[in-house]
Amino acid sequence: MTIVWSLIVALGAIAFLTGAASGEAARAWSVYLANLVFWSGLAITGPAIAAMMQLTEARWSPSVRRIALTTAGFLPVSLVLFVGLYAGRTVLYPWVTTPIPAKAAWLNTPFFWFRTLAGAALLFLVAFMFVRALLKDTVPADHERERGRRNRLAVILLMLWVAVVSLWGFDLVMSLDPRWYSGLFGGYFVVSTFYTTLCLLSILTVGANARGQASIPPAAVQDVAKLQFAIAILWMYFFWSQYLVIWYGNVPVETRFLVQRFFAQPWQTVAWVVFVVGWLIPFAYLLKRLTGRPPQRHTPLVIVALFGLVAIFLERVLVVFPSVSATARLPLGARDVAITAGFLALFILSRRWFFSRFKPVLNLPHTGH
Numbered sequence: 001m002t003i004v005w006s007l008i009v010a011l012g013a014i015a016f017l018t019g020a021a022s023g024e025a026a027r028a029w030s031v032y033l034a035n036l037v038f039w040s041g042l043a044i045t046g047p048a049i050a051a052m053m054q055l056t057e058a059r060w061s062p063s064v065r066r067i068a069l070t071t072a073g074f075l076p077v078s079l080v081l082f083v084g085l086y087a088g089r090t091v092l093y094p095w096v097t098t099p100i101p102a103k104a105a106w107l108n109t110p111f112f113w114f115r116t117l118a119g120a121a122l123l124f125l126v127a128f129m130f131v132r133a134l135l136k137d138t139v140p141a142d143h144e145r146e147r148g149r150r151n152r153l154a155v156i157l158l159m160l161w162v163a164v165v166s167l168w169g170f171d172l173v174m175s176l177d178p179r180w181y182s183g184l185f186g187g188y189f190v191v192s193t194f195y196t197t198l199c200l201l202s203i204l205t206v207g208a209n210a211r212g213q214a215s216i217p218p219a220a221v222q223d224v225a226k227l228q229f230a231i232a233i234l235w236m237y238f239f240w241s242q243y244l245v246i247w248y249g250n251v252p253v254e255t256r257f258l259v260q261r262f263f264a265q266p267w268q269t270v271a272w273v274v275f276v277v278g279w280l281i282p283f284a285y286l287l288k289r290l291t292g293r294p295p296q297r298h299t300p301l302v303i304v305a306l307f308g309l310v311a312i313f314l315e316r317v318l319v320v321f322p323s324v325s326a327t328a329r330l331p332l333g334a335r336d337v338a339i340t341a342g343f344l345a346l347f348i349l350s351r352r353w354f355f356s357r358f359k360p361v362l363n364l365p366h367t368g369h
Contacts, residue, residue, distance in 0.1 A: 002349065002352065005345040005348055005349050006345070006349065008341050008342060008344075008345035009342050009345045009346050009349065010342075011338050011341070011342060012338050012339050012340075012341055012342015012343065012345065012346075013342060014338075015028075015334075015335045015338035015339050015342070016028055016031070016032060016335075016339045016342070018335070019031075019335050019339070020032075020087075020088070020091075024335075025088075025091050026091050026092070026324050026325050026328075027325070027328065027331070027336070028335070028339070029088040029091045029092050029324070030092070030320050030321050030324045030325075030328065030331070031331050031335075031336050031339045031340065032081075032084075032085070032088065032339065033085065033088075033092060033172065033173075033320055034313070034316040034317050034320045034321070034331075035339065035340055035343040036078070036081050036082070036085060036172075036343075037168055037172055037173065037316060038196070038312070038313050038316050038343075039074060039078070039343050039344075039346070039347050040074070040075075040078040040081070040082070040120075040168075041165060041168070041193035041196065041197070042071055042074070042193075042196060042197050042200055042347070043071045043072060043073075043074035043075050043078055043347070043350075044071075044072075044075065044078075044123060044124065044127060044161060044164075044165065045071070045161070045165075045193050045194055045196075045197035046068040046069060046070065046071030046072060046197055046200075046201070047068065047069055047071070047072050047127040047130055047131055047157060048127075048157060048158055048161040048194075048197075049065075049068045049194075049197060049198070049201065050065045050066075050068040050069050050130070050131075050134060050154075051130060051153075051154035051155075051157045051158050051161075052154075052158065053065045053068075054134065054150055054151065054154045055151060055154050055155065055158075060219075060220055060223050061216055061220035061223065061224075062364035063205075063208070063214040063215075063216050063220075063362050063363060063364050064201070064205055064216065064220060064223075064224060065134070066134075066135075066214075066360050066361070066362050066364065067201065067204050067205055067208055067214070067362055068197075068201055069131050069134060069135070069360065070204070070351050070354050070355065070360065071197070071200070071351065072127055072128060072131050072354060073350035073351045073352075073353050073354030073355075073357075074346070074347050074350040074351070075124040075127060075128065076124070076350075077346055077350050078120070078124070079117075079120055079121060079124055082116065082117055082120050083117065085172075086113055089109065089113075091324075092176060092324060093107075093112075093175060093176065093178075094178065095107045095175065095178045096109055100178050100179070103178060107175055107178055112171060112175075115167065115171070116167070116168075116171060116172065119160075119163070119164040119167060120164060122160060122164075123157075123160045123161060123164045126153065126156050126157050126160055127157055129153055130150070130153040130154060130157050131358070132358075133146070133149060133150050133153055134150060135358055135360055161190075162190055165186075165189060165190045165193055166186030166187065166189060166190055167186065168189060169185050169186045169188065169189025169190070170185060170186045170189075173185075173189065173316075173319055173320060173323075176320060176323035176324055177257065177323040179253055180253060180254065180256070180257045180323075181254070182242055182246065182254070182257075184238060184241060184242040184245075185242065187238060188235075188238040188239060188242055191231065191234050191235050191238045192235050192238075192312055192315065193312075194231050194234075194235075195228070195231040195232055195234070195235045195308060195312065196308060196309060196312040198224070198227050198228040198231055199228060199304075199305040199306070199308035199309050199312075200305070200309060201224055201228075202221075202224050202225060202228055202298075202301055202302065202305040203302050203305045203306065203309075205220075205221055205224055206221065206298045206301065206302050208362055209221070209298075213362045213363065214362040214363045214364075215363055218294040218295065218296055218298075219294050221294065221298055221301070222289075222290070222294035225286055225289060225290065225301055226290055228282070228286065228305065228308070229282075229283070229286035229287070229290060232279055232282055232283055232286070232308070233283070235279070236279050236283075243258065246258060260322050260326075261318055261319075261322060266329070266330050267318055267321075267322055270314055270317065270318050270330070271318060273311065273314060274311045274312075274314050274315045274318065277307045277310065277311045278307060278308050278310070278311020278312060278314075278315070279311070281304060281307055282304040282305075282307055282308055285300060285301075285304045286304065289301070313340075317330075317331060
């Protein structure tokens, strides 16, 4: 399978390079950017969830915390891909060639790429320091001292995570259309990334159980589902708060962003798919699941988690593509699919590298709630 995934990566790279060199360069770079922020968000939010569990002293599943760490394998690849994004700056960001005087202090090439690359590098470095600290022996000889070190790293990681992922929303996505702005967009980007990673964590937890890598009781899987349910509500709350303020304000420079995506095809259909598949169906299922005893079978949880992942990826497409080109079409062509498959294969291979490099023990004893 490693050879197969490697071939998919190579195919995706060829598809992107040929697309970037063709007359559809904007489309190729749009697919690249949507995938970059999606997979990088998953990669860094896994360690952030583990940091939250560390600070809250969550004892309900050490195995789940270890599973969350494994997404960090993609971080070195992500940093290289962020550097590669620099090559597409003139295609994606109109302010590079046509500066906006009122925003020039923030949207200028040196400062923009310095904060993007330096922020990502610092965040990823702290994430790996935290990962290495957490993958030490479960009970270190100097327990209190090591716990204090882990807590300090967790605090730094979470502060950087919120700041840097917010900037990804503001800088990498919102500045695609530099005349549109929303003060909530960075927070919305963090929360939607958090929701996506919890969906992935549900899938990885159930998968680790099925493969015998871990023995996680139904109650612990139920706790992951509870987190997924809670952040799904928070995601929709952030979306609605942003939408409502822009809509009743009725300022043309703001509302045109929403009109273009929610009232014009093909994006109106995508928006409804994101809402129904990414929120409404998972909300209905999780609400029913969490009102009874923890079920022994988790196939429906995996399905709604997959719905969440697909929906947020479509949401990334929804916010990126219309900003890059007003006439953009849905990325359903062979080249678009190949580029996305290449990113997926890179993520899978990166997790495999993480397992071979760090050899994390996932089957840890549970100490209760």
